[in-house]
Amino acid sequence: MQKYVCDVCGYVYDPAVGDEDNGVAAGTAFEDIPDDWVCPVCGAAKDAFSPME
Amino acid sequence: MDKTFRAVPIAKDIYWVGAIDWTIRNFHGYATHRGTTYNAYLALGEKPILFDTVKRPHMDELLERISSVIDPKDISYIVSNHSEMDHSGSLPEVMELVKPEATFASVMGQKALAAHFGVTDGVTAVKDGERRTLGNREVLFLEARMLHWPDSMFSYLGDKKILFSNDAFGMHLASHERFADELPPAVLEYEAKKYYANILLPYSNLVTKLLERVGKSGLEFSMIAPDHGPVWRRSDDISKITGLWHAWSLQAPQKKAVVLYDTMWNSTERMARAVSEGLADGGIHTVVMSMESSHRSDVATEVLDAGAIVAGSPTLNNNMFPTMADVLTYLKGLRPRNLVGAAFGSYGWGGEAVGQVEAMLEEMKVEPAGEQVRVQYVPTQEDLARCREFGRNIAAKLVQFCETV
Numbered sequence: 001m002q003k004y005v006c007d008v009c010g011y012v013y014d015p016a017v018g019d020e021d022n023g024v025a026a027g028t029a030f031e032d033i034p035d036d037w038v039c040p041v042c043g044a045a046k047d048a049f050s051p052m053e
Numbered sequence: 054m055d056k057t058f059r060a061v062p063i064a065k066d067i068y069w070v071g072a073i074d075w076t077i078r079n080f081h082g083y084a085t086h087r088g089t090t091y092n093a094y095l096a097l098g099e100k101p102i103l104f105d106t107v108k109r110p111h112m113d114e115l116l117e118r119i120s121s122v123i124d125p126k127d128i129s130y131i132v133s134n135h136s137e138m139d140h141s142g143s144l145p146e147v148m149e150l151v152k153p154e155a156t157f158a159s160v161m162g163q164k165a166l167a168a169h170f171g172v173t174d175g176v177t178a179v180k181d182g183e184r185r186t187l188g189n190r191e192v193l194f195l196e197a198r199m200l201h202w203p204d205s206m207f208s209y210l211g212d213k214k215i216l217f218s219n220d221a222f223g224m225h226l227a228s229h230e231r232f233a234d235e236l237p238p239a240v241l242e243y244e245a246k247k248y249y250a251n252i253l254l255p256y257s258n259l260v261t262k263l264l265e266r267v268g269k270s271g272l273e274f275s276m277i278a279p280d281h282g283p284v285w286r287r288s289d290d291i292s293k294i295t296g297l298w299h300a301w302s303l304q305a306p307q308k309k310a311v312v313l314y315d316t317m318w319n320s321t322e323r324m325a326r327a328v329s330e331g332l333a334d335g336g337i338h339t340v341v342m343s344m345e346s347s348h349r350s351d352v353a354t355e356v357l358d359a360g361a362i363v364a365g366s367p368t369l370n371n372n373m374f375p376t377m378a379d380v381l382t383y384l385k386g387l388r389p390r391n392l393v394g395a396a397f398g399s400y401g402w403g404g405e406a407v408g409q410v411e412a413m414l415e416e417m418k419v420e421p422a423g424e425q426v427r428v429q430y431v432p433t434q435e436d437l438a439r440c441r442e443f444g445r446n447i448a449a450k451l452v453q454f455c456e457t458v
Contacts, residue, residue, distance in 0.1 A: 008199055041161075041203050043199070044199070
């Protein structure tokens with residue numbers, strides 16, 4: 001599955017890992033994360049992420 | 054015995070208890086030509102609160118200033134707004150000495166303090182927007198993530214309307230004067246601009262949002278007290294510094310160009326001079342910076358309000374000159390936006406550097422403003438005329454760019 005990178009701080013969202021601390025289970029595609037989720041490192045909104053090249 | 058270092062009152066029962074670093078000139082790669090201060094603040098009351106500490110070598114100065122008004126052991130709470138070591142370096146030892154009822158940090162700050170010092174006991178994480186009544190005072194904690202670290206936090210002392218803004222609205226400037234209105238405005242504006250360019254620029258979108266959020270919050274400020282440089286207490290000064298930050302965060306291009314270069318046998322330098330003549334002739338305020346004599350952090354300061362960056366490099370052993378790689382790598386990390394640019398340089402054989410500079414500008418999302426100019430060995434009068442024309446063309450492109458962005 002496609003990884004996404006935070007344009008603000010460089011954090012990489014890896015669907016295989018998810019973001020368990022913030023209620024996103026491993027295996028969740030980026031598109032399926034709730035819209036109010038924010039970058040766990042810097043707090044940037046979901047729309048600040050870009051597909052990782 | 055009289056104290057050499059004393060607390061300086063900034064409001065009734067509120068003291069500056071920081072340290073003045075007159076000698077520092079290299080702050081993690083940022084040239085601090087005027088030194089700096091590490092500001093810590095002490096709020097006296099039923100439960101005295103210490104906001105931040107100082108860089109470790111200056112701990113004695115902090116403690117002596119505190120001791121001039123209160124026994125440090127009487128401090129009830131410590132607030133750690135930012136875990137970077139210029140503010141937290143003394144924290145573990147101060148916590149050990151003071152044994153506060155609690156030390157407050159943001160959620161990310163709690164993690165960062167653990168990672169820096171192994172400090173886990175006694176640090177209480179506070180959430181964004183959390184209010185705490187501490188004795189007869191009320192403190193509101195506001196997360197300022199990535200301004201400029203994940204843990205960055207502001208603390209607002211509600212009963213005094215003072216914002217302890219940590220690194221925001223600060224500058225590296227050593228002085229005994231504690232208030233901005235006691236210092237020369239031109240120096241303040243330059244050092245504030247330099248601080249923004251070198252520390253905050255990559256997070257400009259967040260700065261714009263934060264200022265809008267604060268504007269809507271209805272919070273009133275009697276003072277903004279940062280952790281470096283002077284305190285802003287006059288309402289016109291508070292408006293000025295927040296207005297400047299807003300303008301810098303938007304990065305609207307201006308009719309200003311920075312020509313930066315290095316040179317081996319003065320050929321690229323002569324090209325740089327000719328390029329700058331063309332830019333100036335085209336109505337552009339142009340600053341020429343040789344990397345032999347300019348610091349990368351001074352270049353970043355000039356780029357902050359520029360609209361064009363024109364970079365020249367000789368080719369050394371098939372690569373761009375190392376000082377150019379340094380400054381361009383540094384600028385790339387700062388993510389300046391809304392720039393046009395181009396590359397030039399002299400070479401003996403190979404001549405790869407100019408293309409490498411162009412590739413770097415492209416990575417920086419700088420809009421191309423002209424075909425590169427390369428000269429083998431030494432520029433002739435014709436070559437210099439070509440450089441001048443190159444500068445004129447970039448000027449025309451920039452004027453157009455300023456109208457469209």
